[in-house]
Amino acid sequence: MPKLQRHDYYDTARDMNWPFTYVPEEEAFPEALSKSFGIASEKWWGWDEPYKLTYREYVHNQAGKDAGIYSIRSTIARSNMYDKLDEGWKSAVKAHYGAIPVPEYLASIGEARMARFGRAAAWRNMASFGTLDECRHGQAQIYFPYCLTDKDPQMDWAHKTVHTNEWAAIAARSLFDDMFTANDAVSTAIQLTFTFETGFTNLQFLGMSADALHVGDIEFGALISSIQTDEARHSQQGEPTLKIMVENGRAKEAQKLVDQMFWRSWRIFGLLTGFSMDYYTPLEQGGIERRPSARSRRALAAPGRKGGARHRRGAVARAGRRQRRGDRGPHPRRAGRFHRVLRSLSAEPAAPRRRSHPEDRP
Ligand SMILES: [Fe+2]
Ligand SMILES: [Fe+2]
Numbered sequence: 001m002p003k004l005q006r007h008d009y010y011d012t013a014r015d016m017n018w019p020f021t022y023v024p025e026e027e028a029f030p031e032a033l034s035k036s037f038g039i040a041s042e043k044w045w046g047w048d049e050p051y052k053l054t055y056r057e058y059v060h061n062q063a064g065k066d067a068g069i070y071s072i073r074s075t076i077a078r079s080n081m082y083d084k085l086d087e088g089w090k091s092a093v094k095a096h097y098g099a100i101p102v103p104e105y106l107a108s109i110g111e112a113r114m115a116r117f118g119r120a121a122a123w124r125n126m127a128s129f130g131t132l133d134e135c136r137h138g139q140a141q142i143y144f145p146y147c148l149t150d151k152d153p154q155m156d157w158a159h160k161t162v163h164t165n166e167w168a169a170i171a172a173r174s175l176f177d178d179m180f181t182a183n184d185a186v187s188t189a190i191q192l193t194f195t196f197e198t199g200f201t202n203l204q205f206l207g208m209s210a211d212a213l214h215v216g217d218i219e220f221g222a223l224i225s226s227i228q229t230d231e232a233r234h235s236q237q238g239e240p241t242l243k244i245m246v247e248n249g250r251a252k253e254a255q256k257l258v259d260q261m262f263w264r265s266w267r268i269f270g271l272l273t274g275f276s277m278d279y280y281t282p283l284e285q286g287g288i289e290r291r292p293s294a295r296s297r298r299a300l301a302a303p304g305r306k307g308g309a310r311h312r313r314g315a316v317a318r319a320g321r322r323q324r325r326g327d328r329g330p331h332p333r334r335a336g337r338f339h340r341v342l343r344s345l346s347a348e349p350a351a352p353r354r355r356s357h358p359e360d361r362p
Helices: 006-014 055-077 087-099 101-117 121-148 153-163 167-181 185-215 218-247 251-280 294-301 308-325 332-346
Strands: none
Touching: 006 121, 055 121, 055 218, 087 121, 087 153, 087 251, 101 121, 101 153, 101 167, 101 185, 121 153, 121 218, 153 167, 167 185, 167 251, 185 218, 185 251, 218 251
């Protein structure tokens, strides 16, 4: 077991910046790949990520989350849960798988570029975790639909879509190339992590995992909420980058980067999420229905039995309440239980307490 506690080594390991003497700055950080926006290198060294993480914690967290989602996948594979899903919902899931897994993998190129050409050591440290995140997201979101191809051959489009010249695939490739596969490190932090991930995908993934649970697609809900917790962490690379640009008189350039990518992302999300929300997501299907208990059924069938009337009144009142709610959705108490299970599987486990670490002090 390592003897050092996190707070004993964290700052020395994450923040190692020094002026170069053997190579010029432009050679180590070429403008085409890194782009300083004319801000001196020492100014970038103040880059401070809001979410602190060590490699040991990262591996521990990810191993736990992967074990959770893959065990849900193998449990549900033995059920007929997928067959019972609404066709509209299945189409929404196929649209998601067609558009997202391969670009997730491509996002690891953008993260890797920040891990090498980000202009501060703390930033490069965070981007290294982001690179691993995006590889894992690509792999998990290819594996899950692959397991469904025997039930639905269209699931093959999870891998195929981005490799075709369908017009939507061309539009998505153009957006993602400009945003992260062919972008410099500073613009990637502002356009990918701040604009796209904080502004779009985080919201999308939260909404989709809630919808998936609502319609009974537990497998998809678990996958998406697991990914969302990673996105919530590495999307925070944008804010400190933006802060340094604003503090050094580059607010106008930063605003332009945000505006460009906001409106281009808006168009793509209109295609993916717009269709899913307007046409595909079923309004009425409740995948997790509450069946009356054996005792309720007995009480309703034999009202004369001892205790039956009281129990019947309770069962009838509950049925009435469900009817008044106007839905056949999951019973709130049962839905709460599923949410708790999924939260425990997908949430980033709490970091070890580190009372003496400076980050803990107000
Ligand atoms: Fe991702
Ligand atoms: Fe991401």
